[in-house]
Amino acid sequence: MDWLREHPEVKTIRVAAADLNGVARGKRIPARFTQKLQDEGTRFPFSVMNLDIWGEDVEDSPLVFEIGDPDGLLLPTDRGFLPMPWLNAPTALLPIWMFHLDGRPYMGDPRQALAQVVERYKVLGLSPVVATELEFFLIDDSGKMPRVPPSPRSGKRRTGGEVLSLRALDAFDVFFTQLYEACEAMDIPADTAISEAGPGQFEINLMHQADPLKAADDAWLFKMLVKGLARSHGFAASFMAKPYAAWPGNGMHTHFSILDKKGSNIFNDGGPRGTDQLRHAVGGLLKALPGSTLIFAPHANSYDRLVPDAHAPTGIGWAYENRTAAIRIPASGPAARRIEHRVAGGDVNPYLMIAAILGAALIGLEDKIEPPEPFKGNAYQQKLPQLPGTWGAAIDAFAGSEAIARIFPAEIVRNFQMTKRQELHYMADMSEQEQSELYLDTV
Numbered sequence: 001m002d003w004l005r006e007h008p009e010v011k012t013i014r015v016a017a018a019d020l021n022g023v024a025r026g027k028r029i030p031a032r033f034t035q036k037l038q039d040e041g042t043r044f045p046f047s048v049m050n051l052d053i054w055g056e057d058v059e060d061s062p063l064v065f066e067i068g069d070p071d072g073l074l075l076p077t078d079r080g081f082l083p084m085p086w087l088n089a090p091t092a093l094l095p096i097w098m099f100h101l102d103g104r105p106y107m108g109d110p111r112q113a114l115a116q117v118v119e120r121y122k123v124l125g126l127s128p129v130v131a132t133e134l135e136f137f138l139i140d141d142s143g144k145m146p147r148v149p150p151s152p153r154s155g156k157r158r159t160g161g162e163v164l165s166l167r168a169l170d171a172f173d174v175f176f177t178q179l180y181e182a183c184e185a186m187d188i189p190a191d192t193a194i195s196e197a198g199p200g201q202f203e204i205n206l207m208h209q210a211d212p213l214k215a216a217d218d219a220w221l222f223k224m225l226v227k228g229l230a231r232s233h234g235f236a237a238s239f240m241a242k243p244y245a246a247w248p249g250n251g252m253h254t255h256f257s258i259l260d261k262k263g264s265n266i267f268n269d270g271g272p273r274g275t276d277q278l279r280h281a282v283g284g285l286l287k288a289l290p291g292s293t294l295i296f297a298p299h300a301n302s303y304d305r306l307v308p309d310a311h312a313p314t315g316i317g318w319a320y321e322n323r324t325a326a327i328r329i330p331a332s333g334p335a336a337r338r339i340e341h342r343v344a345g346g347d348v349n350p351y352l353m354i355a356a357i358l359g360a361a362l363i364g365l366e367d368k369i370e371p372p373e374p375f376k377g378n379a380y381q382q383k384l385p386q387l388p389g390t391w392g393a394a395i396d397a398f399a400g401s402e403a404i405a406r407i408f409p410a411e412i413v414r415n416f417q418m419t420k421r422q423e424l425h426y427m428a429d430m431s432e433q434e435q436s437e438l439y440l441d442t443v
Contacts, residue, residue, distance in 0.1 A: 003080060003081040003092070004031065004034060004081055004092065007083075007090065007092070009090040010031055010083075010090045010091060010092045011030065011031050011089070011090065011091075012028055012029070012030060012031060012089065012091050012092075013028070013029045013030070013031055013034060013037070013081075013091070013092050013093075013094055014026055014027070014028055014029075014084065014091060014092070014093045014094070015027050015029060015037065015042055015074065015076075015093075015094045015095075015096050016093060016094075016095060016096065017049065017074060017095070017096045017097055017098060017109065017111070018110055018111060018220055018349060018350075018351055019048065019049050019050065019051055019110075020049065020050055020051075020108075020110060020349060020352070020412075020415060020416050020419055021051075021052075021053055021298065021349060021419070021442070021443070022110075022220060022223070022348065022349030022350065022351070022352075022443070023051070023053075023055070023442060024224060025044070025048050025049070025051070026044075026074075026096065027042060027044070029042075031092070037076075037094070038076065041073050041074050041075040041076070041096070041099075042073075042074045042096070043071040043072065043073055043074060044071060044072065044074065045063070045069050045070065045071055045072065046063045046069075046070060046071070046072045046098070046106060046108060047061060047063040047064050047069055049072075049098060049106070049108050049109055049110075049415075050063055050108060050415040050418075050419060051419075052419050052422050052423050052426075053299070053423055053438065053439075053442055053443075054426075054438070058415070058418050058419050058422050059422060060418070061415070061418060062414075063108070063415070071101070072098045072099065072100060072101070072106050073098070073099045073100065073101050073103075074096040074097065074098055074099075075096060075097065075099055076094055076095070076096055077095045077096065077097055077111070077213075077217070079094075079095045079187075079217055080094070081093070081094055082094075082095070082185075082186045082187070082221070083182075083185050083186060084228070085178070085181070085182040085185060085186075085225070085229065086182070086225065086228030086229040086231065086232045087228070087232075088232075093221075095217065095221070097109050097111045097112060098112065107409035107410075107411045107412065108409070108411040108412060108415050110349055110351035110352045110355070110412070111213065111216070111351045112409075113351065113352065113355050113408055113409055113412050114212060114213060114216055114351045114352075114354055114355040114358075115213060116355075116409065117212075117355045117358050117359045117362070117407065118211075118212050118213060118358070120359075120362060121258070121358070121362065125260060125261040126258050126259065126260060126266070127210060127258065127259045127260075128212050128256050128257070128258050128259075128358050128361075129208050129209065129210050129256060129257050129258070129259060129338075130208060130209055130212045130215035130216075130254065130255070130256045130354060130358075131205065131206060131207060131208035131209065131215065131254070131255045131256070132205075132206050132215060132218070132219045132252055132253070132254050132255075132350070133203055133204075133205045133206070133251075133252065133253040133254075133255075134203065134204055134205075134206065134219060134222060134223070134239070134250075134252050134346060135196055135201060135202070135203045135239075135249075135250040135251050135252070135346050136201070136202060136203075136223075136226055136237050136238060136239045136250055136346060137198060137199075137200050137201045137202075137237065137238050137243050137244075137250065138172060138175075138200040138201075138202070138230060138235055138236070138237055139200060139235060139236045139237070139238055139243060139440065140157075140235050140236070141235075141236045141437075141440055144433070145433075146236075146238075146243055146244070146436065146440065147199075148199045148200035149200065149234070149235035151171035151172065152171075152172065152174060152175075152233070153170070153171055153173065154171065158171070158199055158200070159199060160199055161195075161196065161197040161198045161199055161201060161247060161248075162195050163194075163195065163196065163197050164194050164195060165195045166195075168195035168202075169193060169194075169195055169202070174233075175229065175230070175233050176193060178229060179204075179225070179226065179229055182225055182229060183222070183225070186221060186225065188206065188218050188221055188222050188225070189206055189207035189209070189218060190204050190205075190206060190207075190222070191204070191205040191206065191207050192204070192205050196248070197247065197248045197311065198243075198244060198247035198248050198249075199244070199247060201247070201248070201250070204222070206218050206219060206222065208255065210259075212354050212358060215350075215354060216350040216351045216353075216354045219252070219350035220349075220350045220351070223239055223346075223350075226239075227239075227441070236440060236441070238250075238439075238440045238441070238443075239252075239345075239346035239347055239443055240299075240301055240345075240346065240347050240436075240439040240440055240443050241297065241299065241301050241302040241304065241305040241345035241346060241347045241439075241443075242301050242302075242304035242305045242345075243436065243440065245304065248305075248310055248311045248312070249304065249305030249310065249311075249312060249345060249346075250305070250345055250346030250347070251305075251311075251312060251342065251344065251345055251346060252344045252345065252346050252348055252350070252353065253340055253341065253342050253344070254340070254341045254344065254353065254354065254357055255330070255338050255339070255340050255341075256338060256339055256341075256357065256358065256361070257336070257337065257338040257339070258277075258281070258361070265335060265336075265337060265338075266278075267281070267337040267338060267339070268334045268335055268337045269334070269337075270334050271334060272320070272331070272334075274329060274337050275337075276368075277365060278329070278337065278339065279370065279371055280364045280365050280367075280368050280369055280370070280371075281339060281361035281364045281365055282318050282327055282329075282339060282364065282371045283364045283369030283370055283371035284360045284361050284362065284363040284364020284365065284367070284369050284403075285318075285327050285339070285341065285357065285360045285361055285364065286316055286317070286318060286326075286327065286371055286372075287360070287363070287364070287369055287403060288356070288359075288360035288363065288401070288403035288404070288407070289316045289326065289343065289360075289387060290316070290385075290387065290388060290397045290401065291397050291398050291400070291401020291402075291403050291404040292356045292360060292398070292401070292403065292404060292407075293343070293387050293388045293394045293397060293398070294388075294394040294395055294397070294398035294416070294417075294420060295344075295348065295349075295352045295353055295356040295398070296343040296344040296345065296348060296353060296356070297343070297344075297345055297348075297387075297391075297394060298347065298348060298349070298420065299347050299391075299423070299439060299443060300391055300423070300424070300427045300435055300439075301347070301435060301436070301439050302345050302347055302391070303389065303390060303391055303394075305345050306343075306345075306387060306389075308380045309380055311323075312342075312343075312345075313325065313326035313342055313343055313379065313387070314379075314380065314386055314387055314389075315379050315380070315382060315384030315385065315386055315387070316384055316385040316386065316387060317372070317374075317375050317379055317382060317384040317385075318371060318374050318375075319374045319375050319376065319379070320374055322375075322376070322377075322379070323342070324378055324379035324380060325342065325374075325375070325379050326341075326342055326343050326379075326387070327339060327340070327341060327342070328340040328342055329374075339361070341357050343387070346443075347439065347443035352408075352412075352416075355407060355408065356404075356407060356408075359403075359406070359407030359408070360403060360407065363403055363406055363407070391420070391424055392424060395417055395420045395421060395424065398413075398416070398417055398420075399413070399417045
């Protein structure tokens, strides 16, 4: 409420929660009713957290007709009110998450699923520290096929990728200046921006957070901000995994370390190798990868990215300072020893992604799973076990995974696979262009 008092120009509020696809679901509320919202929360059906990518009910979902499509209670997270700088009218966003009417967390909510994983770490006296790197394309989608928008500075379109090009960044300087100002206003810790290998492709790193829920919130809000701000500039921004067949796709790499009760990094052995606990965490991540691929590649388009020689991993292996690996141990000072998970596309739900990574690492720590030896050289030329190569195979692996059953509440496992099977069925009737148009805005 203090934020709203400081911003009397705000007349409307958006309340929003992330569904299983990471799509924001919520309501528009006049600001004069904010106190009631703060005191009582708001309500919408449990089934809203389990809609498919078109925003439709999942057929035969037990959340709909079987139990009468009842309401859940949506309460504010601790994020508080945030500005929405991409809208013309002064507007505030209030992130919310779902509970039962008696106050119990609703375990079909992806943010609640991540909170449960974080709580398991707390019981052991451990605290994960998480950072994400988000890639996205700026796209002119006004024609039949997506292409790079013209630079507001020169009016020209760049037809190729320009890795680490200042010229490519400067071409959209006003957009990036406003993006960083908006991140500051929304408490999103945006750090370095670079141009990437695809035409109109960029990456922005978000700083590490000692609270994984904050890290997931940051990534979810950042995606919403980038897409909204791009539209206000007359073009689109997309985190879809593979907008262009001939160019690399969008990833969302995640770095994490784990601190003990004293604040010491449990992966740090004083040298470059890392501790037994680092290797056990890697072992858990590798063991869980077949089942968790659906979390990291949740859509039909996701599997166009996970192909050999396309700067995205296909094999289940790990290595030191090697960007062809699914699990990479970056070069760093010993105190910053960490694990980088490189499988996820930009089209993921950040809450499910971080829960899957931290949950798998925790299984590795609990079971003391020893990974195979790290490989050297090009992962695509190694004889490594392979990630599921199709959407259908990933759904089946997710449904039968013991690791997934240990990481996620049963309701998430059931609802997510039902959602994906429905999408798989109906996506078969869509052309590639129709799929691209769908994913460009939604993911």
